[in-house]
Ligand SMILES: Nc1nc2c(ncn2[C@@H]2O[C@H](COP(=O)(O)OP(=O)(O)OP(=O)(O)O)[C@@H](O)[C@H]2O)c(=O)[nH]1
């Protein structure tokens with residue numbers, strides 16, 4: 360068989376650098392086709408030994424073991440065993456290992472070595488290992504494995520000549536032992552051997568790397584890592600409630616003092632009402648949520664700066680792949696927790712069009728920080744501030760966590776549906792380089808918090824204030840005759856009464872109907888709108904003025920209505936900026952309209968189901 364051109368297969372774990380080696384060795388001399396009957400790509404190419412004799416190379420898909428869990432893996436196994444239709448068994452294997460990830464990659468290498476084919480190990484990515492403070496002894500590893508081990512840096516074409524020379528001599532000196540099938544292997548034993556081997560191969564390792572590796576083993580574990588991620592999110596939402604109390608009360612007090620000062624010092628006129636009922640009541644009701652927003656971002660900034668966020672992305676990659684999204688969507692979706700607008704802009708990093716479209720369409724389901732004031736208001740008013748079953752876990756934080764989670768789960772379900780219908784296509788994984796763990800710098804965190812605070816306050820001072828003023832005007836005119844409710848009699852009130860007919864079936868009242876349309880300008884406006892309407896309602900009534908917005912809503916709404924309103928806002932049709940950016944990024948009105956439509960239907964259904972269920976449980 361060696362009379363013909365020897366055929367050599369590149370095998371190894373995903374992301375070991377097989378394709379990079381393949382490209383470096385073959386250059387442009389490659390041919391891409393499919394394996395017969397399956398959609399798995401077959402990449403083959405030509406290269407030559409130092410003396411000019413040709414060889415043919417096959418680049419196989421990344422695999423964790425010879426026990427196939429996917430089509431890719433089945434093809435890899437069949438090729439190396441010589442069972443793949445239309446493919447002769449390779450004359451030799453190049454097993455590609457990521458030097459920085461030896462214990463994981465050696466397990467598969469051990470399985471491949473049991474195959475009894477001439478084999479050479481490419482110890483790839485030694486540059487990254489060196490950077491991370493890891494020194495390896497290729498000689499010692501070679502002795503332990505019984506095959507040549509050649510250090511390589513595929514992307515810099517380093518070690519290629521040595522690799523081919525080793526392959527050449529491995530084929531030449533090879534004497535078959537007669538074994539044809541892989542030795543029966545026990546997973547645990549295999550992994551233990553791989554770890555022992557990795558330890559022998561490591562000459563020195565900086566303590567930082569050893570420590571990082573240990574933390575990563577836990578944090579990136581598919582089950583344990585997911586539990587840690589959920590636990591961190593959980594603690595974050597608990598903190599939003601546990602810590603925000605005093606500063607939020609102080610802000611609320613400040614707004615109240617300002618209102619009282621204006622009322623006491625300026626005679627009643629149109630402008631004074633505008634300031635007290637519109638600006639101070641409306642915008643003030645939103646500004647009091649600043650502490651909660653800052654606590655949320657404090658966590659996000661800490662997780663980012665410490666190097667954890669990339670790990671979270673890595674963990675989510677698998678889950679996202681299952682619903683047909685690529686891991687590249689993680690960062691855009693994560694930024695959508697701040698605001699969907701930058702999130703949607705960040706989707707430009709996703710190369711596949713359909714994949715990108717899906718990510719854009721689900722970005723509004725990530726709970727943006729503008730929704731936090733709405734959630735926080737309703738939760739504070741309707742969810743009792745107590746622990747759950749004596750565990751010390753706050754019920755309010757738990758509900759907030761649940762709302763964020765509902766958005767995420769909704770997004771995954773919608774993505775799954777879209778990828779099978781209007782945005783058909785397969786998911787693709789991606790490679791991430793893990794940053795080092797770091798102690799977050801106080802300065803960076805403070806700067807980040809300051810930026811978030813500034814963005815929030817600027818919104819409050821511009822779009823939220825403007826919308827609130829317009830709404831105040833629409834709520835003030837025409838003047839209601841004595842004995843009639845000003846809010847209901849006004850222009851805005853009449854529009855709300857019309858809308859109420861549509862939303863009454865899902866438990867929404869006049870307050871909510873009034874808030875829904877202006878909230879399209881910015882979601883926080885739902886809060887300022889209700890605050891303004893209540894301030895106008897309370898006009899002159901000292902007791903009513905003294906009550907907080909939450910207390911007023913408590914007296915007027917049923918729990919079922921409050922819950923339905925929360926459910927609505929998980930899916931709520933987006934703000935105008937989101938629609939505009941979607942139009943720009945998708946070049947037309949088709950997708951933004953689709954997005955508004957599907958989110959509206961989801962929100963309506965979610966609110967309705969929540970309401971009817973709550974009523975059935977006697978909470979109406
Ligand atoms: N620094 C460094 N990066 C490398 C090296 N080899 C590969 N890479 C990078 O590692 C990533 C994965 O390389 P690929 O060649 O696609 O890995 P693969 O083994 O073909 O991966 P799958 O086909 O998914 O199994 C790419 O981003 C490469 O640029 C190396 O020696 N050094």
Ligand SMILES: [Mg+2]
Nearest residue numbers: 377378420421
């Ligand atoms: Mg590849």
